[in-house]
Amino acid sequence: MEAYQPPTERTRLAVAGARASVAATLGNQPRGDVIRNNLFAGLLLLSVLIALAGLVALLAQAFAEGASALGPNLITNPPSTIDTANAGFRPALIGSVMMIAFVILLIVPLGVGAAVYLEEYADRTRWWNRLIELNIQNLAAVPSIIYGILGLGFIVRGPLDLGFILIAGAITLALLVLPVVIIAGREAIRAVPPSIREGSLALGATRWQTTRRQVLPAAIPGVATGVILAISRALGETAPLLLVGATVFVTFDPTPLGDNGYSALPVQIFQYATRPQADFQTLAAAGIILMLVVLLAMNSVAIWLRNRYEQRW
Amino acid sequence: MTQDPTDRPGTAREAAADRASIAVRPEFQQRDTHGATREKVFELEDISVFYGGVPAVQEITMDVRKNEVTALIGPSGCGKSTLIRCLNRMNDLVPTAKVTGQLLYHGQDLYGPKVDPVQVRKLIGMVFQKPNPFPKSIYDNIAFGPRILGMKDDMDEIVEKALEGAALWGEVKDRLHDNAYGLSGGQQQRLCIARCIAVSPDVILMDEPCSALDPISTGKIEDLMMELKEEYSIVIVTHNMQQAARVSDRTAFIMVELDATEQNRWGRIVEFDETEKIFTNPSDSRTEDYVTGKVG
Numbered sequence: 385m386e387a388y389q390p391p392t393e394r395t396r397l398a399v400a401g402a403r404a405s406v407a408a409t410l411g412n413q414p415r416g417d418v419i420r421n422n423l424f425a426g427l428l429l430l431s432v433l434i435a436l437a438g439l440v441a442l443l444a445q446a447f448a449e450g451a452s453a454l455g456p457n458l459i460t461n462p463p464s465t466i467d468t469a470n471a472g473f474r475p476a477l478i479g480s481v482m483m484i485a486f487v488i489l490l491i492v493p494l495g496v497g498a499a500v501y502l503e504e505y506a507d508r509t510r511w512w513n514r515l516i517e518l519n520i521q522n523l524a525a526v527p528s529i530i531y532g533i534l535g536l537g538f539i540v541r542g543p544l545d546l547g548f549i550l551i552a553g554a555i556t557l558a559l560l561v562l563p564v565v566i567i568a569g570r571e572a573i574r575a576v577p578p579s580i581r582e583g584s585l586a587l588g589a590t591r592w593q594t595t596r597r598q599v600l601p602a603a604i605p606g607v608a609t610g611v612i613l614a615i616s617r618a619l620g621e622t623a624p625l626l627l628v629g630a631t632v633f634v635t636f637d638p639t640p641l642g643d644n645g646y647s648a649l650p651v652q653i654f655q656y657a658t659r660p661q662a663d664f665q666t667l668a669a670a671g672i673i674l675m676l677v678v679l680l681a682m683n684s685v686a687i688w689l690r691n692r693y694e695q696r697w
Numbered sequence: 698m699t700q701d702p703t704d705r706p707g708t709a710r711e712a713a714a715d716r717a718s719i720a721v722r723p724e725f726q727q728r729d730t731h732g733a734t735r736e737k738v739f740e741l742e743d744i745s746v747f748y749g750g751v752p753a754v755q756e757i758t759m760d761v762r763k764n765e766v767t768a769l770i771g772p773s774g775c776g777k778s779t780l781i782r783c784l785n786r787m788n789d790l791v792p793t794a795k796v797t798g799q800l801l802y803h804g805q806d807l808y809g810p811k812v813d814p815v816q817v818r819k820l821i822g823m824v825f826q827k828p829n830p831f832p833k834s835i836y837d838n839i840a841f842g843p844r845i846l847g848m849k850d851d852m853d854e855i856v857e858k859a860l861e862g863a864a865l866w867g868e869v870k871d872r873l874h875d876n877a878y879g880l881s882g883g884q885q886q887r888l889c890i891a892r893c894i895a896v897s898p899d900v901i902l903m904d905e906p907c908s909a910l911d912p913i914s915t916g917k918i919e920d921l922m923m924e925l926k927e928e929y930s931i932v933i934v935t936h937n938m939q940q941a942a943r944v945s946d947r948t949a950f951i952m953v954e955l956d957a958t959e960q961n962r963w964g965r966i967v968e969f970d971e972t973e974k975i976f977t978n979p980s981d982s983r984t985e986d987y988v989t990g991k992v993g
Contacts, residue, residue: 507792577829579825579827579829580829580831580832582787582790582825582829583825583829583830583831583889583892584831584841585787585790585818586785586787586818586822586823586825586893587818587819587822587841587842587845587892587893587896588815588816588818588819588820588822588842588845588846588896589815589841589842589845590815593845597841597845598831602832
C-alpha cells in the first residue's frame, strides 16, 4: 500500500503535526518513571537477598565445619563422650524419626477434625466458639518451653503419668504443632467455594457426605501444607523435649514405651555442641547437616504425596 | 395419606414405582383448558419468607402442576430465587431464614416436623444460575448423586442415561474421565442438569439456568426443557420474559413492593395464570406493563 498523499498543503501540515504528536505520546517512558520502577524492583530484590543471606550463611558454616565428620558412622554409631572418631547420632536419629511418625499420627486426625468442626459445624455466633477460635491463634504463638512444662506436668506426671518415655515427647510435640495444622486446615476448607457445597446438598447429600466427599478432598493440598510445616517445626524443637525426658545421654536405640530414656536430633546436637573439645563441635555441625537432610527427605515425601492427591481446579 | 413421600427408595426402579403409587386425591386435580387432568405437585398458600425478620416475599399463593413448566418472572430482587429455594428447603441452610404459610408437596406439608430436608432434596433437584460442577471427572460428577443414595444399579448405565437425558452424551462420551472444568459453560450447565436427573427426582427447580450462557447454549437448554417435562415437573426462575413465553405452560409474575418507609422491599404475586394469557391478555395492568417492557 503506498503512502497516503494528502491533497493540499494545509492538510499535509495538519497530518504531519498529528503524527508527530502521536509519536511523542507513544514514545519512551519518562525517565523519572523508569528510575522509580528500577529502584522499587531493586529494593524488593534486596529484601529477598537479605533473607536468603542468613540462610546461606548458616548452611555454609554448617557444611564447612561439619563436612569432615560426615560418614556412615553418623547414622550407625551411638554417641560417645570420649571417642570422637566413632561417635554418631544413631539413637537420636531413631528417636526423632519415631517421634515424628507419632506426631503425624496424632496431628492429622485431630487437626483436620478440629478444622472441619470449626469451619463446617460450629455456630459462629456462639461466644464459646469465638473464644476457641481466638485461642487457637494464640496457641500457635506460645513459646515452646511452655509446652515442655505442660508435658511435664500433665503427660509425664499428673493425669496421664506416662513417665519419661518417647510417646510422652511425641504427644508434647503434637500439642505444640497442632495449631499450625488447624489454622492451615481451616484456610484450605474455607477456600472451597460455597457453590460446591450447595450443589452437593441440592442433590440430597447430608452435611457429612458433602464434607467427606467434596470439601475434604478439595482441601487436601492446604491440609498437607499445614502438616509439612508442622513436622518441620516439630523436628527442630529442643526446649520442650528437654523437659519431658530427652536429656538422658542414651547410647542404645530408644523404643516408644521404653523408660530407659530417649533422645532426639536437636537434643543430641546440643549435647555435642556444649562439649569443650573441638572434635565435638565438628560432630555437632555434622549433626546439623544430618538434620537438614532428614528434614529435606521428609518434606519431599510429603510434597510428593500432596501433589499426587491434589485435585485440579 | 399414610405414605410419607419423602421415604427414599434404594434404586431408580423403586423410585419410579414409588412415585406412581402416590395416590392422586380428587380435590387436587384440576381441569386445564385442554381438558386433561393434571395432578398438583406443589401448592403454596400464603407463603412468606423472612431473613432475620425482614420479609423477602409475602403471601405467595400459587401451585405447580405435574409435567408442566411453571415460570416465575419479575424484576431483579423481587424474591424469585428466595421463593424457588423454599421448594426444596434450601433456605434451611440460611440460619436467619424463616418460612411461614403452608407448602404442600403431593398433599404433604413440606415443612412438617417429621420431614427431613435431606430426603426432600433427593426428590426435588435444583440447577443453579452459575454452573457448579464438582472438581471431579465428568463421570464422577454424575455418579456422585447415585453413589450417596446407595443406588446399586450399574453405574455406567446410570451415567449414560443421565447424559443422554441432558443431551450431552454425544459430546462427552469419549472423555468421561476428563475434568469437568474442561467443558464450556453451556456444557457445564447441561452436566449439572444431567447430575440432577441421575438421581431420578420428581421435580427439577431451575434458578435462572441460562443467564450465564450464550444464546446458542440457551436454546439447547430450552429444547432440553421441553423433553424433560415429559418425565419431570419443572419450575424455572427467569428474568428473560421471552424465555418464559417460549418454554413455560404457566407463569407467575412477581412484583416488588416497598413498605411505608421505603427501606424494605419484598415480592408479591401480581398474577398467576396460563402463559399464553399472561403474555397476550393479562388481567392486571402491572403485568401488562412488565411484559410489554414499559417497566422493569
